[in-house]
Amino acid sequence: NLVLTLIYPLANHPPALLVTGGAPRKCVKSKTFDTALKDMGLIAITQLPGKDILYTYFLNLIALMRVLPRNSETVREFAWRILKSIPQQYSIIFLVCDSYKDHSIKNKERLERGTGMKYVLKSPGMQMPSDFSTFVKNGENKTILLNLIEQVYIEDYEKLRDNIVYFPNAHHCRKISSGGVYYFNDLLSDNEEADTKLEALIKSYECKIDEKLLVRSPSGDVDIIVFFMQHCSGSNILVDTGHGIQER
Numbered sequence: 001n002l003v004l005t006l007i008y009p010l011a012n013h014p015p016a017l018l019v020t021g022g023a024p025r026k027c028v029k030s031k032t033f034d035t036a037l038k039d040m041g042l043i044a045i046t047q048l049p050g051k052d053i054l055y056t057y058f059l060n061l062i063a064l065m066r067v068l069p070r071n072s073e074t075v076r077e078f079a080w081r082i083l084k085s086i087p088q089q090y091s092i093i094f095l096v097c098d099s100y101k102d103h104s105i106k107n108k109e110r111l112e113r114g115t116g117m118k119y120v121l122k123s124p125g126m127q128m129p130s131d132f133s134t135f136v137k138n139g140e141n142k143t144i145l146l147n148l149i150e151q152v153y154i155e156d157y158e159k160l161r162d163n164i165v166y167f168p169n170a171h172h173c174r175k176i177s178s179g180g181v182y183y184f185n186d187l188l189s190d191n192e193e194a195d196t197k198l199e200a201l202i203k204s205y206e207c208k209i210d211e212k213l214l215v216r217s218p219s220g221d222v223d224i225i226v227f228f229m230q231h232c233s234g235s236n237i238l239v240d241t242g243h244g245i246q247e248r
Helices: 029-037 061-067 075-084 107-113 139-155 194-204 220-233
Strands: 054-060 092-096 164-168 173-177 180-183 212-216 237-240
Touching: 029 220, 054 061, 054 194, 061 075, 061 139, 061 194, 075 139, 092 194, 139 164, 139 173, 194 212, 194 220, 212 220, 220 237
Parallel strands: 054 092, 054 212, 092 164, 212 237
Antiparallel strands: 164 173, 173 180
16 A cells, blocks of 8 residues: 555664664664673583583684685685584584575665675685685675685595584575485575574474584674574574684
């Protein structure tokens, strides 16, 4: 109904996100994080449940790649170092990453963050880009890199041994293990942002009654959303956040 639509004011931002006068309502992210953390408890590494209860690991892949030190190495070497950075306790690993679409409402926001030049990566044997922060500003670069990392695990699936890797990419979700490679589209998500895709996967994952899940993301956005999920649903979720001396 056009008449009903026009009774609402037009604004550059949703009115619910504005202060009086029309300016965007802003909040320091760290304050939001600290507030969300008040209802949570901290667990020492030595107090984590055993691998019979805690064995499923959800990883925000791009966020980890931003903080993981990079040496002069190939894409294939880097892909395996990602898995080696995950504690051996976890046997089921979800590698969650952004998806990029040609026509998306996110494109304007991504352009405002800055763009990078296209960097040609053709095979897992090519060397990782030295200026990674500029490299990942280009969505096409990230898409190619993620596809190549997935290709590494597919080609070398026998090296996974006891691990099972779920790789929900743009239009499919593959389950990769030493037993082979399968499409597992029951966990397919069309969310573009890894932040929300990760939460959608957690909700879709059939968790056992006594099982606990661990979410690892250096991104505060993911942590806040997971805290909210934990508060609302009582899910058995642990969050590993921060890095270096700030990790907890």
